[in-house]
Amino acid sequence: GAVVSQHPSRVICKSGTSVKIECRSLDFQATTMFWYRQFPKKSLMLMATSNEGSKATYEQGVEKDKFLINHASLTLSTLTVTSAHPEDSSFYICSAGTSGNYNEQFFGPGTRLTVL
């Protein structure tokens, strides 16, 4: 089946620093990747939709200058949390869309970000 990886799986950083999270589709090409944020006991919140070679589309309320998304190739998208703040601490999950018959998304294992 389609495999999506994320790196790192866990990261701890100091306030004010930037953190980059990578999302890779390992055995298929993903024209679209999605970035989600998951809060405890809450659903996944879609942050942005990333299309290869074009600017990401951000959901309402998500600061595009704070959460920089780059989708440089059909197998790699990156999310950079800039000037990280403790309130940015969360579980970030990416997924890759296949535009298949039933719009399936393949999810990465997630990245736990802790900002001190």
Added chain:
Amino acid sequence: GEDVEQSLFLSVREGDSSVINCTYTDSSSTYLYWYKQEPGAGLQLLTYIFSNMDMKQDQRLTVLLNKKDKHLSLRIADTQTGDSAIYFCAEGIFGNEKLTFGTGTRLTIIP
């Protein structure tokens, strides 16, 4: 925006059936999905149903869809300890790759 709602918790005895419910509001949904998330991991697609179907069965999993009431359920027969996880329902529309997820139901198995 459109909402997808689920109960947060469900506890079931090992060997019994689990039924996880979901309600959604977008009548234009084309596909409805059930995803499973194990601790510290991403989401895994369990099954999906097309909106013109009312039931789908896949081994221990049975999905029921009541489109009139916008109600979706997932039944897991003979629940095992390995079924412990958070289950998310999600809705999607053909031609739009975005999915809207429910709040997730944490299924706990009682030995």
